Amino acid sequence: MHPEYAQGSGKSPAMWAVCVAGICLAICGQATEGQDDRGLVGTPKAADSNRPMRNKQTLVFTVGRTGGDLQGSDDRLIQAGVDYLHRLGGGTLRILPGVYELRNAIYLHPRITLSGSGEKTVLRKSNSTVTKLSRDSDWYEYGVEVGDPAGFVPGGGIMLRSSTGPGEWQYDVLRATITAIEGNVLFLDRLTEKNFWIRNNATAATLFPILTAEDVDNVQIEDLVLDGNRDNNEHINGNFAGAVFIQGCNRWRFRNVVARDYNGDGFSFQVCDDVQFHNCKALHNADLGFHPGSGSQRPVFRNCEARGNSQGIFFCWAVSDGLVEDCTLSQNSRYGISIGHRDTDNTIRNCTIERNDEVGILLRGEAGEFRCGHRNRIESCVVRDNGTEKPGIGIDIQGSTHDITVRDTRVENTANGRQAVGIRIGDQAGQVFLQGNTYEGCPTTIEDLRSPAIKPQ
Numbered sequence: 001m002h003p004e005y006a007q008g009s010g011k012s013p014a015m016w017a018v019c020v021a022g023i024c025l026a027i028c029g030q031a032t033e034g035q036d037d038r039g040l041v042g043t044p045k046a047a048d049s050n051r052p053m054r055n056k057q058t059l060v061f062t063v064g065r066t067g068g069d070l071q072g073s074d075d076r077l078i079q080a081g082v083d084y085l086h087r088l089g090g091g092t093l094r095i096l097p098g099v100y101e102l103r104n105a106i107y108l109h110p111r112i113t114l115s116g117s118g119e120k121t122v123l124r125k126s127n128s129t130v131t132k133l134s135r136d137s138d139w140y141e142y143g144v145e146v147g148d149p150a151g152f153v154p155g156g157g158i159m160l161r162s163s164t165g166p167g168e169w170q171y172d173v174l175r176a177t178i179t180a181i182e183g184n185v186l187f188l189d190r191l192t193e194k195n196f197w198i199r200n201n202a203t204a205a206t207l208f209p210i211l212t213a214e215d216v217d218n219v220q221i222e223d224l225v226l227d228g229n230r231d232n233n234e235h236i237n238g239n240f241a242g243a244v245f246i247q248g249c250n251r252w253r254f255r256n257v258v259a260r261d262y263n264g265d266g267f268s269f270q271v272c273d274d275v276q277f278h279n280c281k282a283l284h285n286a287d288l289g290f291h292p293g294s295g296s297q298r299p300v301f302r303n304c305e306a307r308g309n310s311q312g313i314f315f316c317w318a319v320s321d322g323l324v325e326d327c328t329l330s331q332n333s334r335y336g337i338s339i340g341h342r343d344t345d346n347t348i349r350n351c352t353i354e355r356n357d358e359v360g361i362l363l364r365g366e367a368g369e370f371r372c373g374h375r376n377r378i379e380s381c382v383v384r385d386n387g388t389e390k391p392g393i394g395i396d397i398q399g400s401t402h403d404i405t406v407r408d409t410r411v412e413n414t415a416n417g418r419q420a421v422g423i424r425i426g427d428q429a430g431q432v433f434l435q436g437n438t439y440e441g442c443p444t445t446i447e448d449l450r451s452p453a454i455k456p457q
Helices: 003-009 013-032 075-087
Strands: 059-064 091-095 098-102 112-115 121-125 130-132 143-145 157-163 171-182 185-188 203-205 211-214 219-227 242-247 252-260 265-270 276-278 281-283 288-292 300-302 305-307 311-314 323-325 328-330 335-339 347-349 352-354 359-363 377-379 382-384 392-397 404-407 410-412 419-425 432-435 438-440 444-448
Touching: 059 075, 075 091, 075 098, 075 112, 211 219, 219 242, 242 252, 252 265, 265 281, 281 288, 288 305, 305 311, 311 328, 328 335, 335 352, 352 359, 359 382, 382 392, 382 419, 410 419
Parallel strands: 059 091, 091 112, 098 121, 112 219, 121 219, 211 242, 219 252, 242 265, 252 276, 252 281, 265 288, 276 300, 281 305, 288 311, 300 323, 305 328, 311 335, 323 347, 328 352, 335 359, 347 377, 352 382, 359 392, 377 404, 382 410, 392 419, 404 432, 410 438, 419 444
Antiparallel strands: 130 203, 143 185, 157 171, 157 203, 171 185
């Protein structure tokens, strides 16, 4: 500071320094407020600026049983809202509290957010009916003739099935919507695409997912209950339907969604990348709670619960780079988590896997080393009391699986537990790394069936 400035103002150099610093802070504070990450001043309100309005705003549309922009109590109401927003390029559909009875699936579109009111918003599947086809239907037709059309309605969902083998997944399947009924003929909104022949036990049923889509990206589902009405519905394999069934869909987000009592899978997604679940629950579904299906990459499950299903989380074929974190997999009638056919490089972290009827975490034996699930990690988990129905296993590593890491995990069997073996390593398994784990109460802590030549870990 120049001496005369201090003398002319009557302030000491130290006081001037404080003043200058204060002015700088004030200016900096004004300049940085509202700045974006490039250091530029944020855009003023639209009405206060001559800047172009380039940020698209999406519509929020509300439906309800007695309130909202549209009123109703079934799938047509919700589908109308979804389709309306789709015409506008996307948006948020808010579903007010109530139970909505569905006679068809809700078909989602890109850039849609489906938002309910938590446990107060319930989408409930209607009772199912099934009948045999009374006339062969070939792959190029828009209708089928059935033995009994009772229970089918125009606008309702329909599933055609024709057996191709002995397994419950060995079917030709068509999911469609009925457009008209003439006598015993049900007309469809799409071609049959497959042959549905009487000799192959072809049937028509009012089976459908609650939420579904094919080749649709960027969807968010939040704060909903999906009720499958299990006691009044026929069973359907999770490769064809579920409370949620999506295929070829990427970047979906599920938050605070409950899938319960579906006579099949809770959440099934096939060949879908970057699907995430946060605070979701799969409860008392007949088959798989969460089913990351074939080829799905980078699925994420955080703070989720799977309870009372056949299996909690089932990694299907070639599901890689997934994360299961802070989840509870409990009281499922077979396995807590199952990993197998080319399911590689997945991490299970900070989870509780307990009181499942057979095995806590199963790494399935597959046909040959190439098809096994390698390089999976189990970290900082609690694996407890698995084997409710028979002497069980905490972690079972089968087949030619290799490079499995189990670290900092507590494997325990309480006084009432039936987890006979903490960790079992099959005789064909390769490298397994056990690091920093604790064992308590298991009659056998580690059962290693490999030959001594490949046991070092």
